[in-house]
Amino acid sequence: MSNAGAADPDSAISGSGWLKGWGQGLSQIFFQSNIWTALLILAAFVVADWRMALLVLIGCAGNTVAGRLLRADPSSVTAGLQGFCGALAGAATYSAIGGQWAAYPIALIGGALCAPVTWLVVALFTKTPLRVYGLPSTTAPFCIVATGILLSTEALHVSSGPSQTIDSAPLAFARSLLTNVSEVVLINNVWSGALILLGLFVAGWKVGLAGLLGSVVGSLCALAMGEALTETANGLAGYSGVLTAIALAVVFLKSNTVSWVLAVIGTVVTAVVTVLMHDLNAPTYTWPYILTTWVFLVIAHYIPAAKRP
Structure with missing residues (x-):
């Protein structure tokens, strides 16, 4: 998970490029740019709850589009590097408020917010003395946005239900x-x-x-x-x-x-x-x-x- 600098604003991304970036945003959660890995991760979300899978895709889409609007390198968009934090923000939205109707716009907005937060974290590591270490922004933008979602949606929170007790x-x-x-x-x-x-x-x-x-x-x-x-x-x-x-x-x-x-x-x-x-x-x-x-x-x-x- 890394983030490239600004690209030519006139550089275009094809429809298949957008689709690829949207899908591979899921595999980049685990640092991979692999569509088959992404599909297996999407299947994992569906197994848990199809609504969670949908929120993940919405969050990933919001992050992907917002990242490009902020002039992210087209190659980072198609590789999914502009989508994984948004995908996780969608998962965090479901974790906090479930699949109720408000979750869908929240996941989209949360995903989109991951783009400017990513820009800020990248700036911290590239425009300060820390740049010598080449640190990645990784999932820090997701954590920041997810915390905001959690704290701002308290009235909508749902119980996760009782978990199975394990004593072995x-x-x-x-x-x-x-x-x-x-x-x-x-x-x-x-x-x-x-x-x-x-x-x-x-x-x-x-x-x-x-x-x-x-x-x-x-x-x-x-x-x-x-x-x-x-x-x-x-x-x-x-x-x-x-x-x-x-x-x-x-x-x-x-x-x-x-x-x-x-x-x-x-x-x-x-x-x-x-x-x-x-x-x-x-x-x-x-x-x-x-x-x-x-x-x-x-x-x-x-x-x-x-x-x-």
Whole structure:
């Protein structure tokens, strides 16, 4: 997940280019530009609730169009880089207020707002001394917009319903391997997690392996730190580790022994940050992954063997 600079305002995007960018906005949630991965992720949303899938597509469309209106590079639009935060904003809208009628314009507006927020975050990392580290905006715009949606729609909030109580550590661990993956997109469903994990392996075996590694390490850390078994089983303690592992092992650093070691250590740190944020009782979203990955990319800047791809 990265963002290019301004492009020629007269550059046109074909209809198929818009469609491709809209679809691949889903796969870019996991750093991939792969339409088959995107379709499997969309299927995961449909399995959870077709209304959630629709809100995700609406949010992604809003982000995609707004990103281009802000003169984003056409190649970043067609690659889905201008859509993934909006897609997540759509998922967050459903998570907060369900599928009621107000959710649809909120998802569209939230998706569109991700574009200027992305511009601001990119400016922070490219127009200040931080530019030396080449940090990505990643899902920070989504977290900012989703928090705004959550706080501004309190009167519309719906209950997520009672979750199944888990009192067995082995069962909690086994279930979390898939729900960690699905909770990246705010879904608590093992079948959705399986579809997304399959999509990651379709994108590349290293991508799938890193995602699975992050899930395993995240859950083990959660159990070791005494996180509630039900919360662990539902993926709420380990989902950020899935993103951290993929980001450090195969995306933002050249994939080698050093990057995979950093990915494991980063996933452990992500688990600690997740627990700390849960104690604050504040909206967590993917902040544990974001903060940990930024710090580790700064550290990697000073490690010769940890080269950028």
